[in-house]
Amino acid sequence: MTPVRECSRKLQDLKAALGSARRVLILTHDNPDPDCVASAMAFKLIFEHMDREAVVGSGGELGRSENRTLQQILSLGIRPLHELTLSEFDFFLFVDTQPGSGNNSAQLPLNARYGIVDHHILGEAWPHAPVFLDLRENYGATATVAYEYLQARNVKVDVPLATALYYAIRTETSDMGRGASKADRAAYLKLHPKIDWDLLHQIVNSRLPLDYFIMMKEAVERAQRFGHAIVVDLGPTRHPDFVAELADSFRRLEEIHWVLVWGWREDRVVFSIRNNLHEPHVGRLARELVKDCGSAGGHRHMAGGQVPAAAGGLDQARLLFRRAIVPAFLRAVGESAQDGIFLTQEAEGR
Numbered sequence: 446m447t448p449v450r451e452c453s454r455k456l457q458d459l460k461a462a463l464g465s466a467r468r469v470l471i472l473t474h475d476n477p478d479p480d481c482v483a484s485a486m487a488f489k490l491i492f493e494h495m496d497r498e499a500v501v502g503s504g505g506e507l508g509r510s511e512n513r514t515l516q517q518i519l520s521l522g523i524r525p526l527h528e529l530t531l532s533e534f535d536f537f538l539f540v541d542t543q544p545g546s547g548n549n550s551a552q553l554p555l556n557a558r559y560g561i562v563d564h565h566i567l568g569e570a571w572p573h574a575p576v577f578l579d580l581r582e583n584y585g586a587t588a589t590v591a592y593e594y595l596q597a598r599n600v601k602v603d604v605p606l607a608t609a610l611y612y613a614i615r616t617e618t619s620d621m622g623r624g625a626s627k628a629d630r631a632a633y634l635k636l637h638p639k640i641d642w643d644l645l646h647q648i649v650n651s652r653l654p655l656d657y658f659i660m661m662k663e664a665v666e667r668a669q670r671f672g673h674a675i676v677v678d679l680g681p682t683r684h685p686d687f688v689a690e691l692a693d694s695f696r697r698l699e700e701i702h703w704v705l706v707w708g709w710r711e712d713r714v715v716f717s718i719r720n721n722l723h724e725p726h727v728g729r730l731a732r733e734l735v736k737d738c739g740s741a742g743g744h745r746h747m748a749g750g751q752v753p754a755a756a757g758g759l760d761q762a763r764l765l766f767r768r769a770i771v772p773a774f775l776r777a778v779g780e781s782a783q784d785g786i787f788l789t790q791e792a793e794g795r
């Protein structure tokens with residue numbers, strides 16, 4: 446069966462799961478990336494096509510500038526969760542994320558009926574199992590799944606949405622090089638003739654805030670190499686998106702197999718892990734690292750998570766991360782915590 450035909454079946458399941466629900470809240474990451482933004486837009490249209498009212502909500506903000514540009518292009522008003530009354534919704538759909546995956550802070554009402562459309566490893570069902578689940582770990586992008594639903598439902602994909610989905614698949618798979626499946630390639634090629642190249646240029650080349658460059662400088666100064674691993678203790682970070690973006694950048698450093706970037710916000714430590722190797726699975730590693738103190742999720746080559754400040758406050762969470770999580774990460778990737786050298790020192794020694 447073709448993926449789109451299979452999706453028609455999934456659509457029936459989704460409709461059944463919706464039942465009489467009228468108001469749907471689509472939940473994104475706290476800092477949604479292009480894959481999440483484009484997928485959320487697609488499902489908003491799908492729900493509207495089903496005569497449901499759909500709102501997209503996020504527990505955080507759009508940090509990366511290309512994500513803000515993307516949201517504007519799509520005219521997608523992502524609402525902050527604290528402005529919404531969650532009990533007014535009768536169905537929730539997590540898109541490109543899951544409850545308790547560490548990248549969304551949505552606290553659903555306890556009796557909430559919810560669904561998940563995602564391509565990350567499946568976490569624990571919380572607080573109870575979803576009534577709808579479409580999880581495709583073998584897919585490179587949730588946007589590919591979303592596009593299949595749009596096609597199965599015969600929803601018209603306009604130029605901005607086609608461009609957004611295309612960009613999402615492209616970035617999420619590092620231009621089809623990282624974890625891209627046959628389905629991702631098929632969606633990519635199908636979207637290709639529908640996109641607006643000027644719009645794409647606008648997204649790709651969106652301007653960056655000065656904060657970004659200041660943070661780059663700090664990150665380089667704070668980066669330590671442990672053999673083939675880089676650990677960056679970024680300190681306070683205003684934009685959690687930057688943590689992921691930095692991890693992506695350091696991953697390209699010569700001879701580096703592993704990257705851990707971490708920093709903190711008011712109430713939690715946030716982190717991203719990347720690797721250039723096939724094993725171990727980064728998503729599972731991240732989850733293992735914080736299983737007793739936080740939450741995490743991810744894929745084979747990239748993961749993210751957080752450690753919330755518990756009773757001991759943020760200082761304790763930071764201390765825990767520095768003294769326990771970072772050494773545990775280094776052990777897991779086979780590097781010694783004793784061998785750290787700052788990249789700036791290394792550069793001076795040349």
Ligand SMILES: [Mn+2]
Nearest residue numbers: 480541586587
């Ligand atoms: Mn994704």
